[in-house]
Amino acid sequence: MKTSTSRIASYVTGALTVAVAVLPAALGPADVPVPQHHIGHAVLIVGGAITGLLAASATAPRIGPPAAAWIAPTVIAPMLAMYFMWPSALDYLDAHPLLHGLEHLSYVFFGFITAYAGQRYVRGVGWVTGTLLACMAFSAAGFFGVAPRSPGAAQSQCHPSPTDCFPR
Amino acid sequence: MEAVAKADPLTLHGSPRAARRLMWVYVDTGLAIFAAMALAGLAMRAEQARAIAFGPDVFYALMTLHGTLMILAVAVAAMGILWYLLRTEGVLDERVAYCAHSLMSVGMLAVVVSVAVGRFGASWTYLYPLPFVGLSWSSWATGSYLIGLALVTLGFSVWCVQVLGFVLSKYGGFRGAFAWDLVFRPKAFAASGKEPPSLPALAALVVSLSGLATRADGMAIGVPLIVHWIDPRVALDPLWAKNLTYFFGHELANLTMYMAVAAVFIGLPRYTQKDLHVSAMWVIAWWATLIYVALAAFHHFYMDFVELLVFQYIGQAASYAEAVPVTVVTIFSALVLVYRTRMRWTMGSLFIYAGLIGWVVGGIGALLDATISNNRFLHNTLWVPAHFHTYLLQGVLLFIIGWVFLMLEERSGRSSPPIVRWLAGLSVFGGAALFLLSFFVAGAYGVPRREAVQPMPGPDIAVWASVGAALLLLGLLVTLIEAIRLLALPQDGDSA
Numbered sequence: 276m277k278t279s280t281s282r283i284a285s286y287v288t289g290a291l292t293v294a295v296a297v298l299p300a301a302l303g304p305a306d307v308p309v310p311q312h313h314i315g316h317a318v319l320i321v322g323g324a325i326t327g328l329l330a331a332s333a334t335a336p337r338i339g340p341p342a343a344a345w346i347a348p349t350v351i352a353p354m355l356a357m358y359f360m361w362p363s364a365l366d367y368l369d370a371h372p373l374l375h376g377l378e379h380l381s382y383v384f385f386g387f388i389t390a391y392a393g394q395r396y397v398r399g400v401g402w403v404t405g406t407l408l409a410c411m412a413f414s415a416a417g418f419f420g421v422a423p424r425s426p427g428a429a430q431s432q433c434h435p436s437p438t439d440c441f442p443r
Numbered sequence: 444m445e446a447v448a449k450a451d452p453l454t455l456h457g458s459p460r461a462a463r464r465l466m467w468v469y470v471d472t473g474l475a476i477f478a479a480m481a482l483a484g485l486a487m488r489a490e491q492a493r494a495i496a497f498g499p500d501v502f503y504a505l506m507t508l509h510g511t512l513m514i515l516a517v518a519v520a521a522m523g524i525l526w527y528l529l530r531t532e533g534v535l536d537e538r539v540a541y542c543a544h545s546l547m548s549v550g551m552l553a554v555v556v557s558v559a560v561g562r563f564g565a566s567w568t569y570l571y572p573l574p575f576v577g578l579s580w581s582s583w584a585t586g587s588y589l590i591g592l593a594l595v596t597l598g599f600s601v602w603c604v605q606v607l608g609f610v611l612s613k614y615g616g617f618r619g620a621f622a623w624d625l626v627f628r629p630k631a632f633a634a635s636g637k638e639p640p641s642l643p644a645l646a647a648l649v650v651s652l653s654g655l656a657t658r659a660d661g662m663a664i665g666v667p668l669i670v671h672w673i674d675p676r677v678a679l680d681p682l683w684a685k686n687l688t689y690f691f692g693h694e695l696a697n698l699t700m701y702m703a704v705a706a707v708f709i710g711l712p713r714y715t716q717k718d719l720h721v722s723a724m725w726v727i728a729w730w731a732t733l734i735y736v737a738l739a740a741f742h743h744f745y746m747d748f749v750e751l752l753v754f755q756y757i758g759q760a761a762s763y764a765e766a767v768p769v770t771v772v773t774i775f776s777a778l779v780l781v782y783r784t785r786m787r788w789t790m791g792s793l794f795i796y797a798g799l800i801g802w803v804v805g806g807i808g809a810l811l812d813a814t815i816s817n818n819r820f821l822h823n824t825l826w827v828p829a830h831f832h833t834y835l836l837q838g839v840l841l842f843i844i845g846w847v848f849l850m851l852e853e854r855s856g857r858s859s860p861p862i863v864r865w866l867a868g869l870s871v872f873g874g875a876a877l878f879l880l881s882f883f884v885a886g887a888y889g890v891p892r893r894e895a896v897q898p899m900p901g902p903d904i905a906v907w908a909s910v911g912a913a914l915l916l917l918g919l920l921v922t923l924i925e926a927i928r929l930l931a932l933p934q935d936g937d938s939a
Contacts, residue, residue: 281765342610343536350600353659354593357666363676397608399616403652404604407659418683 278333279337285329289387292322296383300376307368310361316360316382317412322388324405330387331394331401345396348388353418360412362420381418382412453709455527457534462527465537468933469523469544470847474518477840478552481919483509485912488878491897492905502895503564507588510567511554514696515595517835519547520843521702522602522896528643528705529606533613546598553591557584566893568692571668571684575675582672589669596665600658602728607651614640620648622726629723642708645729646816650701653736657694664688682747688741696831697736700802703839704773706846707795711777713849714792715784719776728768734766742813746822755815766806767839774799789858790925793868794845801837801875805830808883823893825901826886833879836915837872844922851926856935863925870918877911 296319299305307315359381368375389408393401455462483505483849489495490502526540536779557563561584565574574585614620622639624632632639640648664687712719741758776800786792804870808830812821821827852858859867881904886892890901897905 286563298753303580340534341536341605341612343539343605346601346608349604350597354597354666357662361670361674361677363674393604394918396604397612400604400608403607403655407655411659411663414663414683414687415667416679418687419670420677420682438749 281329281333285326286324288329289326289383292319292326292383293380295319295322296379297376299379300372303372305364305372307369308412309365309420312362313360313412313416313419313421316379317409317416319336319379319382320356320386320412321409323383323388323411324390324401326383327387327390327392328394328405331391331398334395341397342395345392345437348392349396349400351403352385352388352392353404353411356382356389356408357411357415359385360415360419365420447559453531455530456532457530457537461537462530465540466523466527466847468541470520470843471527472548473518473520473542473843474515474847476512476519477740478919480492480509480513480516481912481916482561483489483511485909487915488909488912490904491686491902492909493902494909495905499895500562500564503566503579504558504562507564507566507895508555508558511904513835514567514692515547515551517839517843518599518695518699518702519544521699521706521839522599523844524843525643525647525702525705526602526606528709529647530607532641532644535605535609535611539601542597543602543605546601547595548598550591550594550596550598552593553587557587557591559589560584563588567706568688569668569683570688571671571679574668575671578737585670586672589665589672591670592661593665596661599654603654603658603666605646607655610640610644610648610651614644620644621730622721622723623894625721626723626726642719642721642725643705645706645721645726646701646708649733650698650728653694653698653701653733656737657691657698660687660694661691664691675869678895682749685747686744686750690737690740691741692734693743696835697739698718699839700834701732701736703798703846704802704848706842707773707777707799710791710795710846710849711780713853714789714795715780717784718781719780724772725776728772731764732770735761735768739765739813745815745818759813759815766810769806770803774803786835787858788864789848789852790864790867790922791845791848791852791858793864794841794848796845797868797872798838798841798845801841802834802839804836805832805834808833813848820889823891824888825882825890825892826885827892829879829882829886832882837875837879837918848929851929854934855929855932857929857932859929863921867918867925870914870921872918874911874914874916878908878915879911881905881911 358376368378386405386408388400390405393404395401486495486497487502487505487509490497520752522543526535529535557580561580561759563574563577563580563584565577565580565585565588569588574588577583577585605697610620611617614622618624619637620640622645624635624637625639650825663686667677667679668684671679708719738761742762742848744758777796781796808826811817812826815838885897885901885904885908888900888904890904894901
């Protein structure tokens with residue numbers, strides 16, 4: 276893909292993803308189940324990552340020694356993205372559309388940084404890190420804050436005072 | 444003491460001294476942790492044999508520490524060796540590798556604090572919700588353990604990104620690094636004059652890709668566990684948590700082997716004076732390894748009746764398929780290398796070659812357990828630690844020790860006298876055989892794993908295991924003394 280085409284494509288993808296991300300701010304309070312939240316976040320991450328890949332193909336040098344500084348954002352951004360998916364904060368965010376929109380923008384940002392920084396380090400790395408971040412985000416929909424009512428889940432609620440549930 | 448025939452010294456890009464120093468930092472860290480954890484392992488077997496008594500709480504804390512750090516110890520040492528081998532092909536920034544090492548070291552220290560001070564004892568598997576409901580450790584110990592593992596994962600991912608970036612930039616992206624043209628357009632590839640990726644580069648590619656997937660999986664479960672630790676309102680699905688945790692452990696354990704086997708690819712040809720060429724078969728074998736190792740993780744799903752049935756079929760089929768690239772390509776190639784050559788049997792070649800045997804035996808043990816009809820009887824018995832102790836202790840560890848001796852022998856231009864080889868060989872291999880056989884026999888009898896107090900015949904068999912472990916440690920002590928002796932010899936003039 277030509278550099279100019281990549282640049283335009285990155286602008287278009289980025290604008291679309293950001294538009295989807297700020298929808299909650301426009302639509303107002305909503306009550307969305309946690310798994311749907313996670314899937315929505317994963318979609319935003321994918322949009323951010325695609326934008327990052329396109330932006331990198333327009334700006335990253337094809338040859339040259341790897342720039343070590345890009346490793347840090349490549350490995351840290353996915354971890355931060357997972358922390359931002361904190362499920363118990365979702366109810367509060369649902370009730371505050373502006374914050375909800377900002378939270379969504381953070382997923383776009385993390386997706387973008389993970390893929391872009393990886394590509395800037397060495398072409399190809401961003402594809403791997405971006406794809407894996409998307410997988411992490413989608414997997415969260417299966418279990419992160421969405422446990423079925425089971426004996427195990429009930430016991431876990433006893434933390435941090437397990438003795439409340441299990442007398443010595 | 445015998446003079447060794449000279450192989451051409453390994454040519455290192457950048458500063459050879461800096462590259463060697465970095466490799467030794469990784470290898471020494473790994474072997475030091477290994478030694479400490481081996482003592483912990485001996486103590487556990489002695490407790491099970493009722494030779495000593497420190498109680499279940501200490502046992503489970505020791506088991507957690509041993510299980511976590513043993514796998515990380517061999518991983519760190521193997522990472523150093525693979526990184527060093529890549530430096531023979533181009534420059535990798537040492538600062539990045541030191542950063543990875545530091546993150547992993549701090550993480551492992553947090554694990555030690557969690558267990559040694561906080562008595563965390565939920566096992567390396569930290570199966571949700573156990574870390575949060577244990578009665579013998581505090582909440583902070585759980586946090587320290589989880590944060591420690593997160594730092595280890597972060598450090599490992601730094602290393603993986605660096606290694607992946609190196610291979611991709613050296614061989615021209617994924618197409619070149621996967622040697623696509625060598626397999627599908629061999630004539631055009633030969634005409635192009637390009638070199639296929641070296642065997643260490645293929646290993647590095649597969650390990651870094653699998654490693655990043657492992658890291659993503661580890662983060663996908665690690666972050667929610669830390670979130671739950673901070674905010675107990677956030678519940679997790681235990682089955683999902685278990686699946687992700689076991690994929691993480693399964694991949695990491697396998698990756699240690701595929702990192703360390705790079706030492707075989709470079710080490711064995713140096714002893715046999717024969718070259719090991721990369722062919723399309725080698726390349727396909729590594730592609731298969733990348734896929735099958737991940738799919739074989741489904742054999743950890745067998746006992747969960749609520750999982751999809753198809754996972755069980757995939758798990759068994761992939762477990763068998765995973766053995767093909769290893770046995771048919773790696774082991775067969777190694778045998779061909781050694782067959783009818785004037786093999787120099789030194790400490791280095793002895794350990795590397797014996798490591799191949801341990802890899803196969805441990806692999807067969809794994810296959811037997813991964814067969815569903817057998818797994819009904821062997822699941823969660825001592826058969827499981829039997830197979831992974833075999834390929835780690837008599838496979839990965841021996842590759843690492845073999846590589847250490849190769850470096851020391853080439854540095855000094857000398858090898859060990861036969862009496863030392865016999866002494867170290869008999870005690871290391873004999874002790875390990877007794878130790879590992881005890882695990883297998885107890886597993887076949889159905890003695891459960893992860894139990895401080897075992898039913899009979901567990902305690903009786905644990906006596907033999909303790910004797911074997913003590914003999915093995917004695918052999919490793921002899922090996923260490925011999926390594927120090929070789930290190931103390933003056934450096935040979937033109938060796939690497």
